[in-house]
Structure formats: C-alpha cells, structure tokens
Amino acid sequence: MKPHSHAKTVAPLLAALSLALLAAYPGAARAQSNEELLKELRELKERVGQLEDKLKAAEQKAAAPAPATAQWGMTPQQVQEFNRIAVKTEALEDNAEAMGTKGLKISGYMEPTYIYNRAQNRASFQFLNNVANDGFNYDNSYMGTLALDFQKETDNGTRWRLTLSPNRGTDAVIGNGGIVQEASVSVPLGDLQTRMIAGHIPDWSGYEYLPPTQNKLITHNLLFDFTLPTAYTGAGVELTRGKWITKAVLANMNASKLPSGEKAPVLAYRVDYARGEFQGFGFAGVHGKAANGVGGTKNTELHLFEVDGYFIRGDWTVQGQLSLGQQKRAAITPDPETGALRTAQWLGLSGLAAYKFSPRVEGIARLDWLKNDKHGGGLLGYGADPRNGIGPAIVGRDADSGELIFGDAEKGATRTALSLGLNYLYDLNTSFKLEYRLDRANVSVFEQVKDGSFRKSNSLLGAAMVVKF
Structure with a gap:
C-alpha cells in the first residue's frame, strides 16, 4: 500500500475506535464532561496531523534526486x-603557447678552473679567458667555460637549439670571436626519424664530449685537441633506423663563411650503433x-x-678511439730540394677507464698516443708548436728573429699523454675535479718559458668545479 493512501485511512479508523469504546463503556462516557471529550478529540486530531506530516516528508525525501557523490573517493x-587546478593548468598552457615558451628547455653550466703548467711557468685560475688572446691549446682548450643552452621543440617535431658560451665557444675557437657554441x-x-639538420654544429667525432658536464677529466685527449674539427656550418640529414643513427652534412669546416676563391665544402658524417644497454660504437669522417x-x-x-666505442656498466666506464688523417700541403717541413709543401699524416689512439669507488667518488685514467713524424709533423691546423709539443726537435731560437731552430727537421714528434683524475659528486648539480697530466714526446719540443730551454716532457695539474642546472 502506498504511504499517502495509508495516511488517508488513519483518521476514520481512529474515529471508529473512539465510538466503539464509548459504546462499550457508556458509564465512562457519561462520567466525562463534553469539554473533556472535545479536548481528547483535539489531541487525537493533532497527533494524526503529526503522523501525516512525517509521511509527507518521507515521500518528498524518496522523490528528491540523490546528491552527486564525489568521485574516486574525493570530498x-x-x-x-x-577543478580549480584544472582551470589554472589550462590557462598556463595557453599562456605558454602564446608566449612561445611551450616546449622550451633552458639549462646551463659553468666551470671555474685552476691550472698549473710547469713549462709555461704559470699557475692561475682561468675562467672565460679569451681564446683570441691565448689560442687553443691543450692546457686551456674549452676549460674555464660558461654556457647557456636554449632548446625548443614545436608541436610538429622541429627542434631548435642555441648554446651561448662567451670567449670559449666553438665560434670563438674558429676565429669569429662570437659567443655561439651551437646554433642548429x-x-x-615525413617522420621524426628522418630529419634535415642545418646551422652551426659542433664536431661530433670521438668518444669525448666538449661540455665539462660530459667530460670526466678537465683536459681533453690529444686526438680531441689536435686531430678533430671544431665545428661545421652547413646542412644535411639525420636518420634514425632502429639501433643506428646516421648524421651527414655538406658544410664549411671550421669556418662560418669560405674566403673568396673557395667553393668546395667538406662532407662530414657520423654513424652510431647502440649494441645494447651498456655498449656501442661509432665512426666519423671528414672529406x-x-x-x-x-x-x-x-x-x-x-x-x-x-672509430670509437664505449662500455659502461655498474661502476666501470671504458672508452676508446682510433684516429687517422692526412692533409695536403700541411706538413711542417717542405721538400728539401724543391721547397714544395708536402702532405701531413698522423695516427692516434686514446683510451679511458673510470671506476666509481663510491656513488660520489670516481677515479679516471686516460692514455693517449699520437704519431706525427712524417715530413716534420703537422696536425689539423697546427704547425710547429713548442707549447703543445708539435713538430721536429727544437734546439733553440734564433737570437735575432726568435724563429725556432730545428734539429732533424724531417722527423716530427710522437706524442703521449697520461692523465690521472678524481671526480667528487658534491650534489646533483655540483662536482669537483682534480687531474694530474704528464705529456711526453720522443724529441725535445716543449719550451720552458722560464729559461728558454726545450725538454721532452711537461707536467700539468688542474682543479675545477663544475656547476650545472
């Protein structure tokens, strides 16, 4: 029976019950006055009204829709x-897209460095020193640098990169004096695995990387400093096919613009293969x-x-590289009969091993060997150089002109370098480096600035702090 039909029957039933009681007990009815009877009837009517109100309230509660319940257990x-956070997030995304910061990543690093060089009679901090004033040498290279890196990827997959490095960037090293490290x-x-690349691109050869955040030691190996290009300015392709990555460009090597009379770019390429999670190899060339x-x-x-390779697993890191090259008319010593410039040739090896004694402390050892003896030597962009130990044996300098006086001018130096270092990871953004390096040659090619003599070896001690974000 429905609640409202039940309520309508309550009053007649109570009235009939009252009449029955009066009929059964007529004496009691006569004993009560009319006033008392009316009072009881009014109370009974009031009670019936209260019951009807309760039934109506129950009907309204049953008919009303249930309030929305919180989802996922949320109050x-x-x-x-x-909801407030969702609206705010959408507003931030819209604002980022309107401001051009969507997909933008900004990072950077700096490396204040201290170097002691025995042959150069110098112990000094070096930071942001101008490469135009001091040249590019193994005792300064890219050390003491600062860089700010901007990377952006658009919705269609286009990647844009600008890395700025005052005084120590690749643009400064090739002689432009700019602050650009990379602009590519x-x-x-068609797809994200087939790309066109263009711009000012740092060289990609070898196992060592240019930034101090990716280089375990302070200095770089002999092959990095003297046998590899600095940067390319041009355009090409990058292909990713499974475990293979191939990059190739037609470009100016170490020049943002070729001089008058020069029309031919170089072909530069790099191929990498990741054999597994812990090892891989690659090779690169320039022609x-x-x-x-x-x-x-x-x-x-x-x-x-x-060609280079790596093995990184657990506490161990092992890397190695083999390089060879030649360049026409780049040898230090001309033909003794005709005076014509001859071809320079070189062959080099570099190997590095590192072991983590603890999660924070890592020991590193690197050994380099560079054979460069043909026609007096001569490396990529380098002639006889008593600071870097390149060229034939040196017996002194001319008293008037200051020009170098060679011993056997036909035989250039074969160079070696041993570096021992420690890295301490202070926190996720800061590391401290310490390195001792011994450079040697089979002939006397290192000038001792203090007394003007020439020796077969030189020592270097370095310390650096690398901070990144």
Whole structure:
C-alpha cells in the first residue's frame, strides 16, 4: 500500500475506535464532561496531523534526486580544488603557447678552473679567458667555460637549439670571436626519424664530449685537441633506423663563411650503433678541402676518419678511439730540394677507464698516443708548436728573429699523454675535479718559458668545479 493512501485511512479508523469504546463503556462516557471529550478529540486530531506530516516528508525525501557523490573517493572540497587546478593548468598552457615558451628547455653550466703548467711557468685560475688572446691549446682548450643552452621543440617535431658560451665557444675557437657554441635546427621530413639538420654544429667525432658536464677529466685527449674539427656550418640529414643513427652534412669546416676563391665544402658524417644497454660504437669522417696550419690561405684536400666505442656498466666506464688523417700541403717541413709543401699524416689512439669507488667518488685514467713524424709533423691546423709539443726537435731560437731552430727537421714528434683524475659528486648539480697530466714526446719540443730551454716532457695539474642546472 502506498504511504499517502495509508495516511488517508488513519483518521476514520481512529474515529471508529473512539465510538466503539464509548459504546462499550457508556458509564465512562457519561462520567466525562463534553469539554473533556472535545479536548481528547483535539489531541487525537493533532497527533494524526503529526503522523501525516512525517509521511509527507518521507515521500518528498524518496522523490528528491540523490546528491552527486564525489568521485574516486574525493570530498566535495577536493573536487572543487581539483577543478580549480584544472582551470589554472589550462590557462598556463595557453599562456605558454602564446608566449612561445611551450616546449622550451633552458639549462646551463659553468666551470671555474685552476691550472698549473710547469713549462709555461704559470699557475692561475682561468675562467672565460679569451681564446683570441691565448689560442687553443691543450692546457686551456674549452676549460674555464660558461654556457647557456636554449632548446625548443614545436608541436610538429622541429627542434631548435642555441648554446651561448662567451670567449670559449666553438665560434670563438674558429676565429669569429662570437659567443655561439651551437646554433642548429632539426626539421622532420615525413617522420621524426628522418630529419634535415642545418646551422652551426659542433664536431661530433670521438668518444669525448666538449661540455665539462660530459667530460670526466678537465683536459681533453690529444686526438680531441689536435686531430678533430671544431665545428661545421652547413646542412644535411639525420636518420634514425632502429639501433643506428646516421648524421651527414655538406658544410664549411671550421669556418662560418669560405674566403673568396673557395667553393668546395667538406662532407662530414657520423654513424652510431647502440649494441645494447651498456655498449656501442661509432665512426666519423671528414672529406674535402679545409684550411691548414702551414699552407697559407688556400684550402687543401683533407681526409679524416676515426672509430670509437664505449662500455659502461655498474661502476666501470671504458672508452676508446682510433684516429687517422692526412692533409695536403700541411706538413711542417717542405721538400728539401724543391721547397714544395708536402702532405701531413698522423695516427692516434686514446683510451679511458673510470671506476666509481663510491656513488660520489670516481677515479679516471686516460692514455693517449699520437704519431706525427712524417715530413716534420703537422696536425689539423697546427704547425710547429713548442707549447703543445708539435713538430721536429727544437734546439733553440734564433737570437735575432726568435724563429725556432730545428734539429732533424724531417722527423716530427710522437706524442703521449697520461692523465690521472678524481671526480667528487658534491650534489646533483655540483662536482669537483682534480687531474694530474704528464705529456711526453720522443724529441725535445716543449719550451720552458722560464729559461728558454726545450725538454721532452711537461707536467700539468688542474682543479675545477663544475656547476650545472
């Protein structure tokens, strides 16, 4: 029976019950006055009304829709906060897209460095020193640098990168004096695994990287400093096929613009294969015409090739590299009969091993060997150099002109370098480095600035703090 039909029957039933009681007990009815009877009837009517009100309230509660329940166990206050955060997030995304910061990543690093060089009679902090004033040498290289890196990827997969490094960037090293380390774009062609790349691109050869955040020691190996290009300015492709990554460009090598009379770019390429999670190998090459250190302003034919590999697992890191190259008209010593400039050739090896004694402390050892004895030597962009130990044996300098006086001018130096270092990871953004390096040659090619003599070896001690974000 429905609640409202039950309520309508309550009053007649109570009235009939009252009449029955009066009939059964007539004496009691006569004993009561009319006033008392009316009072009892009014109370009974009031009680019936209360019961009817309760039944109506129950009907309204049953008919009303149930209030919305919180989802996922959230309270109404939590749902309100969630909605507020969602609206704010959408507003931030819209603002980032309107401001051009969507997909933008900003990072950077700096490396204040201290170097002691025995042959140069110098112990000094070096930080942001101008490469134009001191040149590019193994005792300064890219040390003491600062960089700010901007990377952005658009919705269609185009990547844009600008890395700025005052005084110590690749643009400064190649002689432009700018602050650009890298300025490149990568545009997908059909899919994200096939890309066109263009711009000012740092060299990708070898197992060592340019930034101090990716280089375990302070100095770089002999092959990095003296047998590899600095940067390319040009365009090419990048292909990713499974475990293989291939990059190739037609570009100016170590020049943002070729001089008048030069028209031929070089072909530069890099191929990497990740054999597994812990190991892989790669090779790189450059073929074409480029400037040389002794042949005047005209570019000459150059061929470079290197292969490198790595094994990184647990506490161990092992890396190695083999490089060879040659360049026409780049040898230090000309033909003794005709005076013609001859081809420079070199062959080099570098190996590095590192072991983590603890999660924070790592020991590193690196050994380099560079054979460069043909026609008096001559490396990529370098002639005879008593600071870096390149060229034939040196017996002194001319008293009037200051020019170097060679011993056997036909035989260049074969160089070695042993580096021992420690890294201490202070926190996720800061590390401290310490390195001792011993450079040697089979002939006397290191000038002792203090007394003007020449020796077969030189020692270097370095310390650096690398901070990144």
